[in-house]
Amino acid sequence: MTSSGPAIGIIGSSGRMGQALEQAIAAAGHQLSGGVDKGQDVSRLADASAALVDFSAPAALQNNLHAAIGAGVPILVGTTGLAEEHHMAIDHAAQAVAVLQTGNTSLGVTLLAHLVAEAAARLATDWDIEVLEMHHRMKVDAPSGTALLLGEAAAAARGIALAGHMESGRDGHTGARAEGAIGFAALRGGTVAGEHSVIFAGEQERIVLSHSAENRMIFAHGAVRAAAWLIGQPPGRYTMRDVLGL
Template identity: 40%
Template sequence: MTFPVSDSPVRIAVAGASGRMGRMLIEAVSQADGCVLAGALDLPTSPAIGSDATAWLGRSSGATITADLDRGLEHADVLIDFTRPEGTMAHLAVCRACGVRMVIGTTGFSDEQKATIREASAEIGIMMAPNMSVGVNVVLKLLDMAARALSQGYDIEVIEAHHRHKVDAPSGTALAMGEVVAAALGRDLKECAVYGREGVTGERDPSTIGFATVRGGDIVGDHTVLFAGTGERIEITHKSSSRVTYAQGSVRASRFLMTQGPGLYSMNDVLGLA
C-alpha cells in the first residue's frame, strides 16, 4: 500500500552527527528540497555534544547535537543511521517505540541483529541497504544479469578497497554483491564464500565465490566483481570518489519511506528496480 505524500517537509534526524558520514548527511539534508534537519545524535563522549549540527558549515540549523535519543528523535519522521551495529540497534529500539522510520546504512550486523530489524519493520518503515549509492544499486542489477549468463565456466571473485578507518571486512557492499551473484547461481553465499587464501590452498573450487579486501589511505569505496573465464575476463566495477552519493541516496530513501507503511525495504524499492 502506498501512502500519499504530505505537503509538509520530511523531518530527518541524523545519527553519528559529528563523524565524516554524519556531516555529509547533515549537509545533504540541509540542502535537499522538501527536507529539514530535525535532530542530530552522537555519542556522549563527542566534543560536538551541545553544539548546533550545522555550526561547522557556518550557519545555524536549530538542531542541537545530543546523546539523548528521546530528545534527538522527538521531532523526527525519519532517522538516517550510518553508525555501528550496537549503536544502530540502540537507535532502533527508540525509533520503534516512537514510531520513527529508519534509513539504515550501517553494515556488519549479526544474523540475530538482522532478525531484530526485520521484526521491528512490522511496526515502522525501514529502508536498509549496505550501500545507498544509486550507481551501486544499478550495478547489483547488472551483476544478477551477468551471473545468470556466465553461470558456467567462469570463476567469480569480489575485490573491494576502502579507507584505513573502516572496521569491518569484507564491506557490506561486497557481501551484497556476493549475495546477488550467489542467488542468481542458486547458491548459498554462506556455503560457497572464500574470504582468505594463504599457503598451499590447492586448486580453486569452481563453485566458490572469492573475496579480497584492501584497506588503506582515504579510499572512499571501490568494488569489482571479476568473472574469469578461459580466454576472457569480465569485470563489473563501481568506484566512489565521494560519500555524497551515499548521502543523496539516503535522502531519497527518506522521502520514499514517507510514502510507505511499515515494512523492510531496499534501495531496489526506492529506485523502482525491484
C-alpha cells in the same frame, strides 16, 4: 530560505557520514530534525523526525530500532559490520515500521548490484566470481558492506546462499578454487572512498563490472533520497532497489 521538506534525523551525526548527511539534507531542501551520538537520547530525536538515518555502530542498532518503533517512524540503516542477530532485530522492527537496510546507499552501486545479478543469472558456474574492494586505511570491517551486498546479489541470482559459497582471506596453500565459489579480496590504504569490482572469469575471457566512489557525498545524497522515499511506506524491510524501482 526555509526548508519545507520532511524532517530527517541523523544517528551518528558527528562522524564523517553524519556530517555529509547534514549537507545532503540541506541540498535536498529537507529539514534536519537534529542529530545524536553515543550516549545521547535517540528517542527524543525519533519523536521529532519523519525519518531516521543510522550510520552509527552495530552495538547501537537495537536501541535505535526500538526508538524508531516507539515513534512510529521509518529508519534507514546504513551501518555496516552487521551480524546475524542484527538482521534478526531488523526483521523484527520491520513488522512495525518501514526499515531500509543496505551496505551502500549509492545509486550507482545499487545499479551495479542489479547488473551483477543479471550477469550471474546468465553465466554458468564455470564462470568464477571474484569481488574486489578497496577502502581508506581507517575502515574497520572487511569485506565491506558493499562487497557483501554485491556477493549476495550474485549468490541470489544463482539460487545459492552466500554463506555456504564464500571464500575470503585466502592465504598459504589453499588448494584449487571450488567451482561456484564467490571470492572476496579486501584492500586498505590512503583515503579511498570506495572502489568495487566484480570479476566474472570464464575460459579465456573476463567480464569486469566496477564502481568508483570519488566522494562520500554520493552515499549521503543516496541515503537522503532513500530516507525521504521511506516516509509513508508501510511496515516492511526494504532495499535501495526498491527506491529505484528495480
